[in-house]
Amino acid sequence: MKSELADMTLEQKRTIPDDDVPDSVPVPHALVPHLGETAILLDIDGTLLDLMPTPREVWVPPGLSDTLNRLVERTSGALALVSGRSLNDIDLIFAPDVFRAVAGHGAEMRLSADSEADDVHAPPLDKELKRRLAAIAKLSPGILLEDKGYSLALHYRLAPHAEKAIYESVSLIRADLPNAPIEVLPGKFVCEIKHSGFTKASGVRELMKHEPFRGRRPLFIGDDVTDETVFAIMPDMNGLAFSVGRRAMGVNGHFDAPSDVRAFLARLLDDTRLE
Numbered sequence: 001m002k003s004e005l006a007d008m009t010l011e012q013k014r015t016i017p018d019d020d021v022p023d024s025v026p027v028p029h030a031l032v033p034h035l036g037e038t039a040i041l042l043d044i045d046g047t048l049l050d051l052m053p054t055p056r057e058v059w060v061p062p063g064l065s066d067t068l069n070r071l072v073e074r075t076s077g078a079l080a081l082v083s084g085r086s087l088n089d090i091d092l093i094f095a096p097d098v099f100r101a102v103a104g105h106g107a108e109m110r111l112s113a114d115s116e117a118d119d120v121h122a123p124p125l126d127k128e129l130k131r132r133l134a135a136i137a138k139l140s141p142g143i144l145l146e147d148k149g150y151s152l153a154l155h156y157r158l159a160p161h162a163e164k165a166i167y168e169s170v171s172l173i174r175a176d177l178p179n180a181p182i183e184v185l186p187g188k189f190v191c192e193i194k195h196s197g198f199t200k201a202s203g204v205r206e207l208m209k210h211e212p213f214r215g216r217r218p219l220f221i222g223d224d225v226t227d228e229t230v231f232a233i234m235p236d237m238n239g240l241a242f243s244v245g246r247r248a249m250g251v252n253g254h255f256d257a258p259s260d261v262r263a264f265l266a267r268l269l270d271d272t273r274l275e
Contacts, residue, residue: 032219032240032268039078039213040071041102041204041230042261043222044085044093046188047244050258053157054144055085058093065097067266072099074269077113077212082200084185084192084226086148105185105194105226106203107150111210122150122195129173129180133193136169151185151194166191187224201229208237221261 142159218239
């Protein structure tokens with residue numbers, strides 16, 4: 001199953017036939033519980049922030065920092081970023097603000113905005129495996145390599161023509177190492193290879209066991225294939241799931257773009273019904 005996933009093109013992985021997806025509707029405020037009972041969980045790239053040609057070019061639009069900090073206050077701290085990025089990367093993007101987070105697709109977690117990582121759930125990738133995967137970046141000058149320690153990402157937004165060759169190369173490496181405990185994560189113009197055994201969903205499940213998240217109703221917003229693991233567990237938690245930029249299976253609604261997500265979050269602060 002995993003090798004089949006690596007063999008699929010990104011477009012196949014992230015596109016769901018319209019016939020198989022129930023019509024989603026823009027997110028109505030009536031769905032949102034009181035903020036005092038809600039845990040707000042937010043993906044970053046493509047959800048909170050607009051996608052850019054390279055990961056380093058993303059930026060925090062004016063007003064978003066204030067919105068997030070006010071939501072932290074209104075939810076008594078129950079707001080977390082849920083991202084494939086590392087904690088260090090998240091902190092660089094949102095500096096000087098520091099937020100609770102599930103990072104690295106569940107590999108890292110920070111339960112307090114005043115602390116470093118509380119837990120790291122994944123060992124580093126094997127050095128020889130990383131060396132072989134890193135060599136794939138030589139397929140095209142536009143492929144950018146990101147080493148997170150516990151995973152390695154190949155970004156190809158600047159070289160979209162290389163998508164098929166990237167996934168074929170990953171499949172060949174995996175065929176040579178059938179017992180390696182790794183998983184291929186397709187994303188928007190990125191192919192990430194990580195240790196198996198942890199996901200964004202496993203990170204969210206762990207996060208929701210701790211204060212100030214415990215006992216609250218989670219509201220998760222995400223956009224990418226890797227966010228689907230979290231979409232899938234929201235019903236187990238009586239939670240709400242919203243997708244961005246596409247209609248995803250099982251969500252309660254969708255947003256067209258990150259700007260709509262930012263506007264929605266800002267409106268939550270003005271809605272007295274959510275007090």
